[in-house]
Amino acid sequence: MDSEQHSSAQRDAVRELRLHLVTWNVGTASPPPDVTSLLQLDSPSPAIDMYVIGLQEVNSRITNFLSDLVFDDPWSIFFMTVLSPLGYIKLSSIRMQGLLLLIFVKHDHLPFIRDVRTNYTRTGLYGYWGNKGGVTVRMSLYGHTICFINCHLPAHMENTEQRLDDFEKILEMQFEEENVPSTLDHDVLFWFGDLNFRIADYGIHFVRESINNKRYNLLWEKDQLNMAKKKEAFLQEFIEGPLQFKPTYKFDLHSDVYDTREQKSLFWFNEKKRKPAWTDRILWRMKSLCQHASKDDFSEEEQTISVTLNNYISHMSYGISDHKPVTGTFGIELKPLLSDPLVTLSPEGEWSSERDVFISYSAVPGFPSSAWDWIGLFKVTFRHANDYVTYAWVEDDEISSNEDSKQVYMSAAEIPDMGGKFLLCYYSNNLQSIVGISQPFQIQPNRTSIGKDLAQEENAWMQKPDNLESHNEF
Numbered sequence: 218m219d220s221e222q223h224s225s226a227q228r229d230a231v232r233e234l235r236l237h238l239v240t241w242n243v244g245t246a247s248p249p250p251d252v253t254s255l256l257q258l259d260s261p262s263p264a265i266d267m268y269v270i271g272l273q274e275v276n277s278r279i280t281n282f283l284s285d286l287v288f289d290d291p292w293s294i295f296f297m298t299v300l301s302p303l304g305y306i307k308l309s310s311i312r313m314q315g316l317l318l319l320i321f322v323k324h325d326h327l328p329f330i331r332d333v334r335t336n337y338t339r340t341g342l343y344g345y346w347g348n349k350g351g352v353t354v355r356m357s358l359y360g361h362t363i364c365f366i367n368c369h370l371p372a373h374m375e376n377t378e379q380r381l382d383d384f385e386k387i388l389e390m391q392f393e394e395e396n397v398p399s400t401l402d403h404d405v406l407f408w409f410g411d412l413n414f415r416i417a418d419y420g421i422h423f424v425r426e427s428i429n430n431k432r433y434n435l436l437w438e439k440d441q442l443n444m445a446k447k448k449e450a451f452l453q454e455f456i457e458g459p460l461q462f463k464p465t466y467k468f469d470l471h472s473d474v475y476d477t478r479e480q481k482s483l484f485w486f487n488e489k490k491r492k493p494a495w496t497d498r499i500l501w502r503m504k505s506l507c508q509h510a511s512k513d514d515f516s517e518e519e520q521t522i523s524v525t526l527n528n529y530i531s532h533m534s535y536g537i538s539d540h541k542p543v544t545g546t547f548g549i550e551l552k553p554l555l556s557d558p559l560v561t562l563s564p565e566g567e568w569s570s571e572r573d574v575f576i577s578y579s580a581v582p583g584f585p586s587s588a589w590d591w592i593g594l595f596k597v598t599f600r601h602a603n604d605y606v607t608y609a610w611v612e613d614d615e616i617s618s619n620e621d622s623k624q625v626y627m628s629a630a631e632i633p634d635m636g637g638k639f640l641l642c643y644y645s646n647n648l649q650s651i652v653g654i655s656q657p658f659q660i661q662p663n664r665t666s667i668g669k670d671l672a673q674e675e676n677a678w679m680q681k682p683d684n685l686e687s688h689n690e691f
Contacts, residue, residue, distance in 0.1 A: 238547065363407075414498070578653065590610075597640055
């Protein structure tokens with residue numbers, strides 16, 4: 218089978234990816250000690266291909282926020298520490314005050330994820346303040362466009378219309394770059410966050426009694442989001458799984474008990490206890506289903522991408538805030554529109570820091586290369602695209618070139634003496650993403666350098682006054 222037939226066969230084959238989406242209002246708290254169950258790390262199911270983590274109310278006091286502008290925030294560091302040893306890289310992130318959206322993917326998907334863009338929309342204080350609003354990450358995944366919107370909408374029972382108006386404004390947000398579709402023009406759109414919709418009409422005692430008896434269905438018809446979906450045309454296109462879990466707000470901290478504290482408000486009058494509500498939600502929208510909704514002859518075979526919800530649950534064991542996190546696990550079936558990476562690359566020969574090393578790579582015809590493209594050497598547990606050990610410029614460090622491939626070098630001085638397991642990644646400046654990744658390979662330790670270091674350490678130890686004294690006793 219020649220390469221064109223092979224690529225065609227790959228495109229015709231259906232690929233299933235597993236996506237795990239988290240939404241959690243963390244109430245300015247620090248990360249918990251363990252997120253194994255939250256991320257389904259102990260699940261017997263196949264490994265997750267992509268994690269999408271949307272947080273609200275991340276600590277954004279001025280001292281925290283200014284330091285987070287310079288360094289990664291504690292939540293980003295926490296999730297990178299958990300996921301990078303398992304073979305996930307932080308693909309993208311965006312922060313707007315307390316709103317944070319993180320995307321992690323398995324290494325082998327990187328060459329097929331392109332055109333990653335981020336944006337945000339402020340809706341607090343008439344659009345001038347970012348305590349409420351939405352943060353967005355969009356991408357092309359195997360040639361299919363996918364968009365993720367993490368929202369924090371206005372609170373309180375009476376603000377339903379404001380919530381809907383704000384979400385419409387967020388949907389109208391446009392990406393600045395050319396050839397990037399509008400939000401609703403993506404093949405799949407995920408909408409999630411602390412949407413703050415409440416349970417209308419019913420009193421607190423009826424709501425709590427229904428929850429205690431696990432008769433959640435009695436509350437569904439008075440859920441404000443469900444009610445709005447019946448009236449608002451733009452919401453009817455969004456799909457949500459059944460709410461077969463307890464309302465996720467409002468809980469006493471570090472407990473699974475609903476709001477018992479007497480809260481003092483202005484002039485010391487006691488506020489009412491908050492009625493439980495499904496404030497934390499995950500919905501999605503399929504462009505193909507919207508386009509074909511009026512067609513009687515539409516068949517599932519026409520779809521080149523489909524989304525199936527496998528699991529929609531809350532996690533009651535987490536008590537750092539007054540919200541419980543909610544997760545949705547999805548299966549995404551797609552026919553890849555991209556079957557070959559833009560760049561293939563590999564190390565040449567055995568690598569160690571005893572000599573300069575060489576990399577060969579080749580790009581597909583028409584690849585938009587740039588003088589600012591570079592090839593990075595990464596540990597296999599690297600966290601993000603800038604977490605490289607060293608790098609080579611593809612033009613400045615080029616040593617040979619022909620029609621089939623090019624060769625660049627890395628200086629021996631830049632190669633880690635201790636060796637270990639590493640990867641090579643090609644970063645495209647024009648596409649602002651990793652477009653090629655090598656297989657993992659071993660760098661051999663530099664025995665000469667390690668021997669010298671050990672001898673120097675031993676000599677330094679012997680030169681310490683207390684060690685000289687004990688040495689002279691003999």
